[in-house]
Amino acid sequence: MKSYILKLPAVEIINRIKGQEISAEEYMIKLFERIEREERKIHAFITLTKDSALSQARIIDRKIKKNEKLGRLCGIGIAVKDNICTDGVRTTCGSRILENFIPPYDATVIERIKSEDGIVIGKTNMDEFAMGSTTEYSYFGPTFNPWDRERVPGGSSGGSAAAIASHEAGLALGADTGGSIRCPSSFCSTVGLKGTYGLVSRYGLISYGNSLEQIGPITKDVKDCALLFSCISGHDSKDSTSLPYPAKDYTKALVDDVKGLKIGVVKEFFGEGTDEVVVKYVWNSIKKLESLGASYDELSLKFLEYALPTYYIIAMSEASSNLARYDGLRYGLRVPNKSYDWNTIFSKNRKLGFGLEVKRRIILGTYALSAGYFQAYYLKAQKIRTLIRREFDQIFKNHDVLICPTMPILPFKLGEKIKDPLEMYMCDIDTVPANLTGMPAISIPCGFYHNLPIGLQIIAQIYREDLLFRVAYTFEQN
Amino acid sequence: MIKEDLVKIGLEVHCQLTKLKSKLFCSCSADYRGKEPNTNICPVCFGIPGALPVLNEKALKYALMVALALNAKVSERTLFYRKNYFYPDMPKNFQISQYDKAGGIPLAVGGRLIINGNKIINIRRIHLEEDTGKLSYEGTIESSNVTYIDYNRAGIALMEIVTEPDMNSPKEARLFLQKLSSILEHLGVCDPSLEGAVRCDANISFGGGKRVEIKNISSFKEVERALRFEITRQRSLVSKGIDVKSETRHWDDVRRVTFSLRLKEEEGDYRYFPEPDLVPIEISNEMIQQVLSEMPxxxxxxxxxxxxxxxxxxxxxxxxxxxxxxxxxxxxxxxxxxxxxxxxxxxxxxxxxxxxxxxxxxxxxxxxxxxxxxxxxxxxxxxxxxxxxxxxxxxxxxxxxxxxxxxxxxGLKKISDQHYISEIVDKVFKENEKAVKDALVNEKAVNYLMGCVMKNSSGRIDPNIVLQIIKQRLNQIKEGD
Amino acid sequence: MNEILDYFKKIDEVDVENIPPTYHVVNIVNVFRPDEVRVFDANKIIKITPRVKERYVKGPKAI
Structure with a gap:
């Protein structure tokens, strides 16, 4: 009975659990029945935490019976990207080097969802160390797109988006360094938000590109997204880069009205390499918002074409340093000692533990930071970042939001781009600007082309998530 | 020939801020000494993935105190950098430090310390960084088949103070370190007597010749010894017509020699870049005034x-x-x-x-x-x-x-018991009747009586009291006549 | 790899004279924590370490 409940938005499920239409335990049992069925086809998860999820659900049922105060995420099953640390639950980052790594602490976002009575149901598949846009670079094998199993779900948070699209989770957490929430959201027809840099604590997020990334929600609809974002955002004293603002209730920003809003349409976001179908769908969406009372004009951003190389130089440089700690001494994979010295052991460990793409990025990042190349690559990229941010700031002086495609192309087939890393990098062309500038960006579904989802990206000025929610909600409702 | 006055010595001093309660970037205890290995650790200082550093406010304040005490110029804005190199004592395989090459902005620059009353030693830079873990071996580093690592010390707040090569003798280097230590003690930021609390590397050159670095000097007593050894070593090379190589040597404080030990980590390019997990520090005038007002x-x-x-x-x-x-x-x-x-x-x-x-x-x-x-x-x-x-x-x-x-x-106290002394005097008077008679007329004979009394008491009685009593007795005899 | 490096060279086209770098995208400074001790259960950490001897992390030989 009631198996349709799994397909409802999380907000609805939470209300039904709170309203005792279904017990948290009953819901959780149903959810895991579905997960066990779907996983054979989708492979969204690396690790499932069924036992603890069920016992959590029973605790929540007792709270409900005793009429205790209930959290905003009461009983909902949440899928967590496997680069977010969970106390006592294996966290692999999609890598062999962390295959058996069990963090001794919870990330701040995990503490927050637990304090809101949300339930972690498992850890989702991802490209190794979040380096990829297809989830094919996972040591644990790829995730399949629920809309077309021959195609990739996008990445790197492909497992989280696929779990939502296949109703294997009520809510999901992803993390976005260069589009890793928005890309799979676009390919799987989910809603995915990367908030303003510093709004969600990074404490417990295994670093790839620290100055770029944020944890964020991947959900079935905009309302779910606003709810989860409200629960996980807000100042955290454990993260020095956390903005000093308290959490807001973003569900209040869900206003079905875009009258008077000014949309900027930047032509470089529809540049060479963008699929005509995507261009058409996104333009149709802009026209729809216009019909609802918004206005738009077309603009050009001179430095946008440099965003992608700038992004990759910064991300790889930071990554080369972040990933240095995986030497096998303190945690993670450790090859047998034999009689090697530590330099040899370090290399052997890393050779065995890291996949090809991770190695590639470490080498490139190391190069970009090396004496003699630092100025030409890393430093220069950080300066171009300033130019890009300035251009965006200029535009936002007289525009509320920018609208563009999330992904320039439709979901493609597994193995199609894995041979050509540069072609793979090109997929991130529309998503990286938000990471470089720290600006919030959301991807929402804007239709299907032959059963393949297309995503619409909305970008706003720093700290204006309210505008994103307003436009996204209005678009979704009409 | 090497002339002593051509010796140039510069020091790179690492002082732990031992008076802090917690580590530099996490809440583990700053008091790591004597603890069981790997008990004073947390996700941040053990380099567990996902954990993030947050700067200890007091560490910054202490470092500012030292900078101001050394008359250094405090930077208005400073950044932490990552210094990247692989070494098992570093949990993250990078050290959060400040950029020490040209273009980097440390916490403070310039400053000076006067030793010997008038010799100025200029300070080049002062910055904050995290300490590393401690390595130990079975036997020596060369022979050991394993490395044992204790991360209790990892993340302890270290202050690096780099001098110009202004010292001209090993003694001056020791005096500098002594004076610096006293300042740290007076400021209440560091207890230099704790093992490893003040350590230094020294560089030494002769007459504009090649610079030799000496690492691993663990106290100011050792600095003088290490530098003396190095001068002797280089002298003997020069006298044999061998060139002094520019190299890094380590001080072995057991064997008391410096030795060349090329470890891979030293060859490197540290690939410095700003620590993205920490935000910039801006030091306002008010902050400086505040620190000055609290300066002991x-x-x-x-x-x-x-x-x-x-x-x-x-x-x-x-x-x-x-x-x-x-x-x-x-x-x-x-x-x-x-x-x-x-x-x-x-x-x-x-x-x-x-x-x-x-x-x-x-x-x-x-x-x-x-x-x-x-x-x-x-x-x-x-x-x-x-x-x-x-x-x-x-x-x-x-x-x-x-x-x-x-x-x-x-029983060392001089005997001043009047009763006891009187008894001895009486005894001496009885045994030396002739001398007593002499003494009644001749002042000098009193000294003889004194000597006899002192002898009888093995010299521990108070001579002043003895004299006083002898005179009393003599007067009594006079009066009795 | 060289193809990627060539692609990175695209940034050579941009003139960045007098442009400051954006190392930190958030405009906040002076984030501190008070000097207080909080003890973490170190056993939870040492438990995940692959090789331990008498609580020392055991590593390969140095040379």
Whole structure:
């Protein structure tokens, strides 16, 4: 009975659990029945935490019976990207080097969802160390797109988006360094938000590109997204880069009205390499918002074409340093000692533990930071970042939001781009600007082309998530 | 030939901020000494993925105090950098530090310290960084088949102070470190007597020749030894016509030699870049004023005060203020018994000589200001003579017993018991009737009687009292006539 | 790899004279924590370490 409940938005499920239409335990049992069925086809998860999820659900049922105060995420099953640390639950980052790594602490976002009575149901598949846009670079094998199993779900948070699209989770957490929430959201027809840099604590997020990334929600609809974002955002004293603002209730920003809003349409976001179908769908969406009372004009951003190389130089440089700690001494994979010295052991460990793409990025990042190349690559990229941010700031002086495609192309087939890393990098062309500038960006579904989802990206000025929610909600409702 | 005056020595001093409660970027205890290995660790200082650093506010304040005490120029804005290199004592395989090459903005630049009264040692830069874990081996580093790592020390707040190559002898290097240590002590930011709290690397060159770095010097006693060894070594190379190589050598404080040890980590390019997990630090004028207003008295000012307030010689005042604990001991002792001259002599000469002879630290002695106050008091009252005082002093610092206690135990006190002395005098008068008669007319014969009395008491009775009683007796005899 | 490096060279086209770098995208400074001790259960950490001897992390030989 009631198996349709799994397909409802999380907000609805939470209300039904709170309203005792279904017990948290009953819901959780149903959810895991579905997960066990779907996983054979989708492979969204690396690790499932069924036992603890069920016992959590029973605790929540007792709270409900005793009429205790209930959290905003009461009983909902949440899928967590496997680069977010969970106390006592294996966290692999999609890598062999962390295959058996069990963090001794919870990330701040995990503490927050637990304090809101949300339930972690498992850890989702991802490209190794979040380096990829297809989830094919996972040591644990790829995730399949629920809309077309021959195609990739996008990445790197492909497992989280696929779990939502296949109703294997009520809510999901992803993390976005260069589009890793928005890309799979676009390919799987989910809603995915990367908030303003510093709004969600990074404490417990295994670093790839620290100055770029944020944890964020991947959900079935905009309302779910606003709810989860409200629960996980807000100042955290454990993260020095956390903005000093308290959490807001973003569900209040869900206003079905875009009258008077000014949309900027930047032509470089529809540049060479963008699929005509995507261009058409996104333009149709802009026209729809216009019909609802918004206005738009077309603009050009001179430095946008440099965003992608700038992004990759910064991300790889930071990554080369972040990933240095995986030497096998303190945690993670450790090859047998034999009689090697530590330099040899370090290399052997890393050779065995890291996949090809991770190695590639470490080498490139190391190069970009090396004496003699630092100025030409890393430093220069950080300066171009300033130019890009300035251009965006200029535009936002007289525009509320920018609208563009999330992904320039439709979901493609597994193995199609894995041979050509540069072609793979090109997929991130529309998503990286938000990471470089720290600006919030959301991807929402804007239709299907032959059963393949297309995503619409909305970008706003720093700290204006309210505008994103307003436009996204209005678009979704009409 | 190498001329001594062409020697140029620069120091890179690492001081732990031992007076902090917690580590530099996490809430683990700053007191890591004597703990079981790997018990003073957390996700941040153990480099667990996902954990993030947050700067200890007091560490910054302490570092600012030191910078200001050394008259350095504090930067208005500074950043932490990552210094990347692989080494098992570094949990993240990078160290959060500040960029030490041109273009980097450390916490403070410039500044100086005066040693020997007039020799200026210029400071190049001062910055904050995290300490590493500790490695140990089975046997030596070369022969050991394993490396044992204890991360309890990893993440402890370290301050790096780099000097210009302004020192011209190993002795000056030691004096610099001593003076710096005293400043750190007076500021209450570091206890230099703790093992490993002040460590340094030295660079040394002759007559504009090749620069040799010496690493791993663990105290200011060692710095002089290491540099002396290095000078001798280089001299002997030059005398044999061999060129001195520009290299990094390590100081082995057991064998007391420097040796060349090329480890891979040193060859590298540290790939410095700003730490993205920490935000910039802006140091306002108000922050500096705040720190200045809380600054305690520094050794230089204290020395001047000692000269004026206690009428001490400049040299004695300098010696006493070279260690805070010594200066404190002096002032406290004087509070109990106001004879600064007597007390300062015991502290500045006898105590320091004892420490250097026995290779002990003041902290390890069980002595208090009361010990020195009492010692001075016993001497002033004529209760013990100076020779006896010296021997009491040695027992006092060795055992921690109070001087009066020692005097009592040893029966060292000069006998001033009138009754006891009278008995001896009477006995001597009976046995020396002729001498008594002489003494009645001849003052000089009194001395003979004195000698007899002293002999009878093995010389421990107070001669003044003896004389007094002899004169009394003689008067009684006179009156009796 | 070279193809990627060539692509990175695209940034050579941009003139960045007098442009400051954006190392930190958030405009906040002076984030501190108070000097307080909080003890973490170190056993939870040492439990995940692959090789331990008498609580020392055991590593390969140095040379």
């Amino acid at each position: 008295e520094l050794p230089e000012a204290r020395k001047k005060r000692f000269i004026n307030q206690y009428d001490l010689s400049s040299q004695t005042a300098e010696v006493l203020t070279s260690r805070k604990i010594l200066a404190d001991l002096f002032e406290e002792s004087v509070r109990f018994y106001p004879n600064p001259r007597e007390i300062s002599n015991w502290l500045a000469s006898d105590l320091l000589a004892y420490l250097s002879d026995t290779n002990k630290e003041i902290e390890s002695l069980n002595i208090t200001p009361k010990h020195f106050a009492e010692l001075a008091h016993l001497i002033d009252n004529g209760l013990i003579n100076r020779n006896i005082a010296k021997s009491i002093f040695i027992e006092m610092v060795t055992t921690g017993k109070m001087p009066s206690e020692i005097v009592e135990e040893r």
